[in-house]
Amino acid sequence: QKEVEQNSGPLSVPEGAIASLNCTYSDRVSQSFFWYRQYSGKSPELIMSIYSNGDKEDGRFTAQLNKASQYVSLLIRDSQPSDSATYLCAGADTGRRALTFGSGTRLQVQP
């Protein structure tokens, strides 16, 4: 099993809908997680971090962490075409000071 796994997509949702992006992780990755957004040809930018079990909301974004299931998700409410990008899930590695990334999920928001 990879340390951080994501469905590559594409995930296609209509404008205004809720987009749900999911990520699972192995024991090697610690309990701190980060969601990055990456537009085509650009570098990743941090949009959410979550450190404890439960939900964390920031504007239209909600990150959810379930440690028992080793599962982290990102919900995007009222999706906009400008949200179309690849979303990378990353976890802090327990053995070193580096983030381990999933391969990313491509989101397409249809106008």
Add this chain to the structure above:
Amino acid sequence: DVKVTQSSRYLVKRTGEKVFLECVQDMDHENMFWYRQDPGLGLRLIYFSYDVKMKEKGDIPEGYSVSREKKERFSLILESASTNQTSMYLCASSRADRDTEAFFGQGTRLTVV
């Protein structure tokens, strides 16, 4: 705002050349990283450094070396470039805390011909 700057946006090099990719950060971060990103493979860690003159191998260090002579600067060196090193290279930095987010530079698209 955190700023991580990579010296080149695009590079084209010939097979066998020695290639230097430079990265500078202005937030006094202790940790610096080099990743490469390839379609379907995500970001893979090449090397990282948590202090001046300190370095640790990541998951794919073969064919690469690094240098960190000053806290703000982290260089990636391709000793003898090969076509399979054609990729997007991303530099990042973070604070010393273990569970902390990383901030990325704009990336260098390297093509080896």
